[in-house]
Amino acid sequence: xxxxxxxxxxxxxxxxxxxxxxxxxxxxxxxxxxxxxxxxxxxxxxxxxxxxxxxxxxxxxxxxxxxxxxxxxxxxxxxxxxxxxxxxxxxxxxxxxxxxxxxxxxxxxxxxxxxxxxxxxxxxxxxxxxxxxxxxxxxxxxxxxxxxxxxxxxxxxxxxxxxxxxxxxxxxxxxxxxxxxxxxxxxxxxxxxxxxxxxxxxxxxxxxxxxxxxxxxxxxxxxxxxxxxxxxxxxxxxxxxxxxxxxxxxxxxxxxxxxxxxxxxxxxxxxxxxxxxxxxxxxxxxxxxxxxxxxxxxxxxxxxxxxxxxxxxxxxxxxxxxxxxxxxxxxxxxxxxxxxxxxxxxxxxxxxxxxxxxxxxxxxxxxxxxxxxxxxxxxxxxxxxxxxxxxxxxxxxxxxxxxxxxxxxx
Numbered sequence: 290x291x292x293x294x295x296x297x298x299x300x301x302x303x304x305x306x307x308x309x310x311x312x313x314x315x316x317x318x319x320x321x322x323x324x325x326x327x328x329x330x331x332x333x334x335x336x337x338x339x340x341x342x343x344x345x346x347x348x349x350x351x352x353x354x355x356x357x358x359x360x361x362x363x364x365x366x367x368x369x370x371x372x373x374x375x376x377x378x379x380x381x382x383x384x385x386x387x388x389x390x391x392x393x394x395x396x397x398x399x400x401x402x403x404x405x406x407x408x409x410x411x412x413x414x415x416x417x418x419x420x421x422x423x424x425x426x427x428x429x430x431x432x433x434x435x436x437x438x439x440x441x442x443x444x445x446x447x448x449x450x451x452x453x454x455x456x457x458x459x460x461x462x463x464x465x466x467x468x469x470x471x472x473x474x475x476x477x478x479x480x481x482x483x484x485x486x487x488x489x490x491x492x493x494x495x496x497x498x499x500x501x502x503x504x505x506x507x508x509x510x511x512x513x514x515x516x517x518x519x520x521x522x523x524x525x526x527x528x529x530x531x532x533x534x535x536x537x538x539x540x541x542x543x544x545x546x547x548x549x550x551x552x553x554x555x556x557x558x559x560x561x562x563x564x565x566x567x568x569x570x571x572x573x574x575x576x577x578x579x580x581x582x583x584x585x586x587x588x589x590x591x592x593x594x595x596x597x598x599x600x601x602x603x604x605x606x607x608x609x610x611x612x613x614x615x616x617x618x619x620x621x622x623x624x625x626x627x628x629x630x631x632x633x634x635x636x637x638x639x640x641x642x643x644x645x646x647x648x649x650x651x652x653x654x655x656x657x658x659x660x661x662x663x664x665x666x667x668x669x670x671x672x673x674x675x676x677x678x679x680x681x682x683x684x685x686x687x688x689x690x691x692x693x694x695x696x697x698x699x
Contacts, residue, residue: 296323296359298366299661300348300464301477304333305502305526306616307347308658309366310650311359312643314666321645322662324359325655326351335522336371336477336504337456338463345466352469358646365470367661369477370417370460371504374453377518377601380405383444393426393435393443401445414451417474420515422446450476450518472665476518478506480660481614485638486510495609497638498594498627499657500617502526505590509603517601521593525617528586535582536574546574548619551583553626584626591630598631610634618653 295314301307311324328351332343352363382405386397402419410416424432426440435443457474464471478499486495491510499506501524509517525547532543542565550563563574598604610633613624624635640651640659650659 295666296361297662297665298352298355298363299369299480299658299663299665300352300366300469300471301369301480301655301658301661302333302344302348302460302463303330303369303371303477303501303657304336304504304524306330306654307344307351308655309348309351309355309363310655310658310662311355311361311363312662312666313645315644318666319642319644320663320666322643322647322650322659323645324355324357324361325646325650325658326354326358327655328354332463334503335373336501336520337374338459341459341463341466344463348464348467348469352467363469365472366464367473367475367480367665368460368464368471369480369657369661370452370457370474371477371501371506371520372452372456373504373520373522374456375417375476375506375518375520376414376451378410378449378451379446380409380449381444381446382406383442386441386443389427389441390439391441393438393440395436397443398436401443402447405445405447406449410449410451413454415454415457415474416449416451417476418450418479418515420448420450422448422512422514422516448515448517450479450515452476473668475661475664476506476508476520477501477657478508478520478614479515479518480658480664481506481638481656482508482510482515482612482660483663484640484656484660485612485614488513490609490612493608494603494606496598496603496607496611496633498611498613500525500590500613500615500623502616505594505615505617507594507597509598509601509607511603517597517603519597519601521590521597523586523590523593525615525620527590528583531582531586532579535578538572542572546579547583550576551579551620553587553620553622553624555580555584555626587623587626588630591627595631605632607633610636612636612638614638614653614656616654 299310307330308327312320330347332340384401423446424435425444461471482497494511497508503524505521507519529543533540628635
């Protein structure tokens, strides 16, 4: 192995599935996928650990499979975090920086960020990211990057993404139990957005909706910045469970019915019944009843998405529309139904432009894991390098501000 090579890992630990992507960072900054894996998760509820042993065993198995494929020993990773406990909070801060001719430097940016967060985020929450939306110098606003500019008073308006501290700690403990260090926790929808969105989409205005098994996450971008993050405690598993109850079948058969026979184009005429099972043990279901169950629950989830967009003041204000990712986005023609409910252009998002063994991960359900690996590569990490050496994992270089140092050092 080339000792100068950099390798990064994205670990998407979901309620139903865990997915891992190991990538090599090329000299030009591009990444080549060298290993990946996917499997069932144990011990997770609504995006967070219900116990430590279940997630640790799942992580250990999935990373073991990815390591065999890529030939690298995973020591640490960027890890997804999910759940309705994730909040997006708008904050403001102002500092005096000295005389009018003073040039703004990195220390000034760190200080104004500190002031913007201190006292505004409860002490029982960890800051996952601070997104500067706008700076003002001596009352002049609309500044995206004040570094090197002159002024005496610096103000900042920011979007702070946070999560409950106990949940963050338990997620780190679950990965540590699998001998993997969680270098950074990233909301799953934010990581997915990094894998599927273009800079033009982020600039013009776009939303990503990550349809997971137990949660549905929303991220809104405009003017190149993350404007809003929200999580709904319902996902594709709710549809499966509804089918299992109404049709009086087990969840495995309900999932098969949903994925094989249901489409988002509910109005198209199809056969009146659905037949499933082997001859002699065949089960027959009314298609109309199956469609009603799926449609009702999916409509409920998408209506909640629209409510969140209205609260964030972005309903019908997204020129680039909405991009669907996650396992729930694999439902056939779901974009047609989502377009009717959300009244916006809808696309299915999947990672593109990757090298290596990329075909297997260029799917909506792998968007979060790929996005995590891309973020790790961009932030200059060297998180996975075989053979594994004793001692502490390398310290992360500062990805941004003073607060990011504090809250990413775990």
